[in-house]
Amino acid sequence: MQSRIPRQSAPEHGIHRAENDARLSGELASVIGGARRRAVRDGDRQIDTAHLLHSLLESDPEARAVFGEGPRIARLLGYLVQRSIGYGLRWQSGVEDSGAVPLVAECAGFSPLAAASMEYACELAARRGGPARGVDLLAAIVVDSQARAVEVLARAGIDPHEVLARLDGRSGERAGGSEAAP
Numbered sequence: 637m638q639s640r641i642p643r644q645s646a647p648e649h650g651i652h653r654a655e656n657d658a659r660l661s662g663e664l665a666s667v668i669g670g671a672r673r674r675a676v677r678d679g680d681r682q683i684d685t686a687h688l689l690h691s692l693l694e695s696d697p698e699a700r701a702v703f704g705e706g707p708r709i710a711r712l713l714g715y716l717v718q719r720s721i722g723y724g725l726r727w728q729s730g731v732e733d734s735g736a737v738p739l740v741a742e743c744a745g746f747s748p749l750a751a752a753s754m755e756y757a758c759e760l761a762a763r764r765g766g767p768a769r770g771v772d773l774l775a776a777i778v779v780d781s782q783a784r785a786v787e788v789l790a791r792a793g794i795d796p797h798e799v800l801a802r803l804d805g806r807s808g809e810r811a812g813g814s815e816a817a818p
Contacts, residue, residue, distance in 0.1 A: 659758040661767040667691045668754075672745070684747040685777045685785035690716040696770030702802045703794065712792040749784075753777045775803045 660668070668683075670691035675683045692699040693713060703709045746754065754768075756776035761768035777785045778796040786796050 657758075659761065659768055661769045663696055664757075664768050664770055664773060667695050667770055667773070670695050682745060682747045683750050685750050685753055685780075685783040686716065686788050688750055688753065688773060689777055689785035689788065692770050692774055699770035699774045702771065702774060702799060702806070708792070708794065712789065712794060715788050715792045747784075749780055749782065753780075753783070771803055771806065775800060 657665070667688070668691070671683045671687040674687050674690060675681075678687075680687070690713075693703070693709070693716070700709065703712060753773060753776040756779070757768040757772040760772040760775060764772075777783055778789065778799050780786065781796070789796055789799070
């Protein structure tokens with residue numbers, strides 16, 4: 637019996653290395669696995685920040701709590717689901733890249749922005765002294781206004797600066813990169 641899931645191309649093997657990265661918490665590694673499966677299922681060439689955001693909201697209660705409950709989170713999840721059948725189809729032909737950061741080679745299979753977000757999440761976690769968690773990745777995703785995840789947030793009526801402020805309030809460390817004063 638042949639699997640209905642398409643075989644992954646060679647560049648996606650880097651994703652498996654990312655999932656096994658010791659700098660990531662087990663929960664975040666699971667989020668990355670979910671984003672990888674979503675990208676394959678959607679027929680996308682790379683994991684982008686919208687895949688990561690969607691997987692965070694589905695799999696990480698701490699990251700999901702940043703958005704609260706009710707119609708706001710429902711609207712956001714609705715936009716993320718629509719990416720495979722609606723406006724997100726235009727993303728399949730392009731690579732998510734703002735040009736602001738160089739491609740991170742060890743995150744093959746990720747869009748340049750998603751790879752940079754992964755690295756930045758690890759930097760945030762290193763400052764804290766632990767492995768990267770979902771909230772670290774969420775903070776890293778929303779700092780670049782060119783990220784597809786930020787576009788989805790805007791369509792859902794959610795300000796990424798507000799997300800950063802909520803993350804800052806939860807962690808005691810500045811989500812934008814600077815540490816809070818002791």
